Amino acid sequence: MESDSMEYRYLGRSGLKVSVFSFGNMTSGWSDEAERWNFECIDKCIRSGVNFFDTAEYYGLGVAETILGKNFKQGGWDRDDIIVSTKLNPYGFGVQGLSRKRVRQAINNSLSRLQLDYVDVLFMHRFDPETPLKETIRIFNEIIDNDKAFYWGTSVFTPQQISECYTICEKHGWIPPIVEQCEYNMFERENIERSLVPIFNQYGLGATVWSPLAGGLLSGKYNDGNLHPGRYDTDLFGGRLREKFEKVIGGRKEAAIRTFQGLKAIADEIGCTQAQLALAWVIKNPDVSTAIVGASSIKQLEDSLGCIEVSKKLSPEILARIEDALGNRPAPSMNWRNFTPNSPRR
Template sequence: MESESMEYRYLGNSGLKVSVLSFGNLTSSWDKGAEEWNFQCMDKCIRGGVNFFDTAEGYGLGVAEKILGNNIKQGGWDRDDLIITTKLSPVRFGIQGLSRKRIRQAIDHCLERLQLDYVDVLYLHRFDPEVPLEETIRIMNEIIDNDKAFYWGTSAFTPQQISECFTICENNGWIPPIVEQCEYHMFEREIVEKDYVPLFDQYGLGTTVWSPLCGGLLSGKYNDGNIPAGRLENNPFVNFFKQRYDKFIGSRKEEAVKTLTGLKALAEELGCSQSQLALAWVIKNPDVSTAIVGASAPHHMDDNIGAIEVIKKLTPEVLTRIEDLLGNRPAPSMNWRTFTPNPPRR
């Protein structure tokens, strides 16, 4: 089902090819009328060459998985052409966390809601400090052995936690994770561009990055530095959103407005939307396997998919101009072998 207009990359050190743009249905988990427009979003995605669809048991406490399962059945698409992923959370689902007992039960419930025999990638949706990591990884391998998932990954794990996963797998002859799902966008760069670089180099780790538009803050709707009217209504993640707004715009409004309006002017010069520019910039990074986008209306997906055409416009000159606007490139780690201290004063 590959499309000539879409770009595809291998997901980490695996043979699984994914579209560089993917669709996540978090936003549909709290909207009672979401199932129909979520289907329309999926249809637009598939027509545009998107093959990767992400959800989680925690999105609406299973509602998002049910919607995704119903949409797949409604569309009648070939399951072999779709890459479906879900995530298991250590919180809000009982006291067993990511234990062997809980994961065994959880995967069956996920598959039942999705109406599928398997998922392509199963994530650990945050680290569970109360369960031995070796116990969790053992059951993830058992799930793969039983063909209920083909690959596994992590979400929001630290570099140290991911490295420990690989060490445990190497010591036990187990299948290691192939992917980390982390936040990455123009305002949040440290994780992907600095912290995870050794993991990319050593293990070939893939990334399925979330919030490439920073929850809409980079879409152009916040260029005056204010939250649009109605944005916080009926939003179950209002506290999380306000924290991000305060961090990236509210606490530095004058500087943020200058950056955002500069991005808008550059986008207009390139003949694209500000959202497309921000998405294309994320996808341009070769360490990004796919960028997960959401939507609250089907027409948003048209704009998102259009970002693919913008990638070719990101010349070295344009990327330099973006860097000048952002001013937040992470400093590389110090190489103490080449460090030269200041000479002593005489």
């Protein structure tokens, strides 16, 4: 059920409307102990108008899907009001590949764990270089024909790989993908804002984006330029955060601190948290269908939900100040129609 306090966007050129803020249990669904507070987060989301929930067979090697399924069963929410996506990984569960045999069994296993008859969106969770793309697309279409999924999408595919998907579908009369799931935040911009733009324009592809807080780097916790001890030292995502930290801050600590301080000053001025500013900036991009956010507490989730109102405060002037603080706006693609030998190259 839609809420007046939530914004909704169509997922690509489909008729499926998703909340611009969505919940993913990649980090919260790896242990049975998480089941209780994961349910509290989902309940809060639904009461706030969030209708899109994302998971994957790879998260916890099935545990995340199992917890999400138990949560949905416990809540008893109307299935028609909930949009659920899961992803099939070419390297999960010790069985490699997105072959016809593997995908057919994998979707049945996922639905069993989720306790659902169907998922709304089924993703290819990374490109499989060892299985012909035509074979995987064909079985994905069969899954849709059998009402085990309604739509399909790609995740972390290159523009060339996505274009190949459309070419294959057009040739064989198959249903094409409607969405790409990729990373997008203030530090990871090139893919969404430059590389995928022709795909968005040509095919009307939607985008469900992950890591809108850059693994927590944009939360305000690391404004001093230091990676503090905490759960990232021990959990499965510690290495990922440290890698991102080194990419963003390593070798340019003083510049990174200035960026963080600039973002904090803007957040303080418009009366929001730094995390809310970062999330609001992500959903301000019209090519973003929904931003997937996880949470480790209700307080953290409530803070994230507040980004809906914050996005309305991001005037062109505020957005320009954010760009000044970031200093990393991707250069636009070259418009060769307007190019002359004396034109400045950008």
